[in-house]
Amino acid sequence: MNILIKSAIIVDPSSPFHQQKNDILIEKGIITKISKTIQNPNNYKEIKLENLHISQGWFDSSVCFGEPGLEERETIENGLNTAAKSGFTAVAVNPNTSPAADNKSTIEFIKHKSFGFATNLYPIGNFTKGGQSVDLAELYDMQNSGAIAFGDYNKSISNANLLKIGLQYVQNFDGLVLSFPQDNSIATEGLVNEEINSTKLGLKGIPSLAEELQIARDLFILEYTGGKLHIPTISTENAVKLIKNAKKKGLNVSCSVAAHHLVLTDDELKSFDANTKVLPPLRTLKDTKALIKGLKEGVIDMITSDHNPIDIEHKKVEYYNAKFGTIGLESLFSALNKKIDLDVFIASLTTNPKKRFKIKTETISEGNKADLTLFNPEFEYQFTENNILSTSKNAIFLNKKMNGKVYGIIANNQVVL
Template sequence: MKVLLQAATIYNLNSEYHLQQQNILIEQGIITYIGPEAKEADKTVAANGLCVSAGWVDLQAFSGEPGLEHKEDLESLALAAAAGGFTEVLLLPNTEPVVQTKGAINYIKSKSHALPVTLLPAAAITVNAEGKDLTEMIDLHQSGAVAFTDGTSPLQGADVLLKALQYMQPFNALLLNRPEHKRLTENGQMHEGEASTRLGMKGIPALAEEVTVVRDLQLLRYAGGKMHFSLISTAAAVEAIRKAKAEGLQVTCDVASYQVAFTDETIEPFDTNYKVTPPFRSEADAVAIKEGLLDGTIDAMVSAHMPQDVEAKKLEFDLAEFGIINLETAFAVANTSMQLPLETLIEKLTTNPRRILGLPEATLKVGEAAKLTLFAPEQVWVPAVEQSKSKSHNSPFFGRELKGKVLGTIHKGQLVLND
C-alpha cells in the first residue's frame, strides 16, 4: 500500500528536512520519497496544519492484562495509544500476576506483534512488587524487559534500591522509581495545602516526594548506575534533579502530561476523575515543572494512563482509586496547558524517551521504516467518551476543549487514522 502525506511539516531534529514542509511517500511501510512532488498513492493524507514527527514513545502506561482486563487489555490499550499518537508504550508490571517471569515478558511481546503499537514490557524490580526480594533481572533483561520498576508500588527500602542499582550495572539496565514516601502519603487524597484543609480531606504532602528524591539521589551517588524518576510533581524535586544533573549523575525524569492542567485549587471538588497520584499540586509547583521542561531538567512527558472501571471510580472520593486515562489526550492536554514550544514538546515525546530507554533513533529519511505520528497542533477538538478506544472512561477531559489533535500513526506498515 502506498500512502502519501501531503504538505506535511516535519518535526525531526535528526532529519535534514526538520521544520520543512514536504510530501512524504510511504510504500509497504518504508519511506521512499520526501520532497515537493505530488506522488501517486493508494491513500493520501492531507489536512490543514498537518505535521509529522518520529513516532511518539510513552514511558508509562498501565494495562490490566493479565488479570485486570476489565479495566484495560493489551488490544484496547494499543488502540488508545495509536489514537493518541504513540507508536511505542512502556507497560507497568503491576498486573495479576506481576510481570516478573520470562513467560510474562514473552506474552506481552507476542501479543504486541500484530498490534499497531509496539508494547514494551517493564519487569518488576522486586518479587510481586512488594519491595523485598529482587527478581531475576538478568534473565528478564535477556528475555526482553526494557526497564525495571515496581510501578505503582514505589520502592521504599533504601537497602533494596541500593542492591538493585548495583545488580543492574553489569548489564546497563534502567531503574525507574516513582518517588513517594508511603508512610507520609498514607490515606492522603489530594495535595496538602489550603484547599485540602478547606475541603476537609487528608493531604498528600510535597515532602513525601521531595525526601524520596533526595534519598534516591544519595544512593545513586554512592552506588553508581542510572536512575529514572517517574511522575515528578513538586518544585523541590525538580530543583534537586537539576542539581544532580549538573553534578554529572546519570539521572533522568518525566512528568505526566496532565500535571499542570489543574492545581489543587482548580480541580472539581470531590470529583474522582481528578483523583490522581501524585496529585494536582500548587501553582508554584506547576510553574517549576514548566521551567524544568524548558531547561531540560525534565526529560520526558508521559501519559500516566491508569484506567479504572466504574466500580473503582464511582465511589466516595476517599474510597475511589487513583488515576485517569490519558493516552488519547496526552499530547493535546500538554499542548494546551504546558505552554511549551512545539519543538520542545515533540522532543519530550520522541528523542528523549528513546534515549532514556536505549531505543534506536527514528529518523525521517528515505529508506527508513516509517515510524511516524501525524498531528495538527493548532486544531481544536473536544474529547468525547463515546469515541474513546479505552475500556475505561475515567477522565476529567471529556467535554473540555483542547488544542492539538492527533490525526494518526504509521507503524509496522499499518496506517491508523482517527475519525
C-alpha cells in the first residue's frame, strides 16, 4: 500500500508534527516522509479531503458484537467494518456472546475470525465462568490465547471474595480485571436513573448509590490485594470522586466513561424511547458535568462508545421489556466533538486506553507504521438511520444534531474510507 496524504493537520501531542499541516507519504504501510509539500513522482494514490485532520488510530475499550451465537445482532465482519469506517483501528470486544467467551477456545475463535481486517480486534475474556460470578474462568489460558483483560460485561462481580482471589491471581501474569460498577442488591429491577424524571414517568429507578457502593467495595479490595483494576463506564459525580481519591492513594485503577453519559441526561427518558435504556442509566446534568471535568483532569482515563447492538425483537418493545444497550461506534466522534477539547478527546481514545490495555501506540512520525484515523471536526449533520452501519439500529443518538465527520482509517496496510 503506497499512498500520499495531502494537507493533513496532525493531531498527536506525542508527535513532533503536532498541530502542523503536512503531506504524509506512506509506503508499504510505513510512514516514510512527513513534510509541508511532498512530490508524487511514482504516481501513488493521493488522499485529498476537506479540512483533513489525522490522529493516531482510535481504540475503543468496550465494544460488543454478537458472534459467536448472536449474529443477528452483529457479526465480527460487519462489526469490524463498522469500526473502521467510524475511525477505530482497534477495538476491545466484550465476552457477552453465546457461548460466553470464558475459555481459550472461544477466544481463539474470535481472534481467528478477525484476521485480515484493517481494524484489530482484542478479545476481553469473562472474569467468571458464564459471567455468573460463581467460579473464576480460565484467565491464564485466555490471556495466552489473546485476551487482553477479564470482565463480565454489564454484570457486577457480586462475590467479593471472588474479586479478591482474581486480583491476586492475575498478578502472576500481569492481568487486568474489569469490574462493572453496580450493586444489584441496590439496583434490583431498576430501569433508569432514580431521580425526579423516574418518579414523574413511573419508571423504577437505579440509584447512584448502586454504582458508588460497588466502586467503593472494589477499591477497598484492590487496596488489600494489589493488582490492576479497570472500572468501565462510570456515570455519577461521586464515582469520579471515589476514583480520584483512589488514584491519589496510589491504587492501580483506571476507568472509562461512555460517550452518551457525557452529553445526554435522563431528560431523554420523556420520549419512552427504548434506545435510551442503557446501563448504567443516563444520569443528571450534574453528573454529566462532573464526568466531563473528570475527563479533563485525567481522573477518567478513556472514552468508549460502549457499542452494544441489540436486535429489533429485543429493543423495539415496551420500555420495561427492552434490553439495555445502544450502538455507538458510528456516532462517538460527532456526538462529543465540540463538547470536549480535541486533544483531550484524542488522548482518551489513543495513548491512555492503549497504555492501560498494553496495546502498542504508533506515533505519527517517520519510520513508524501508519495507524491513522482521518476526520473533519467541522461538519454539521443530523444523525439518521442512513448513518448507521451496524446490523442493529438501536442508536441513542438517532435524530440528534451532530458535529464532525469521520473519513475512515489507514491501518494494517489497508485504507478504509
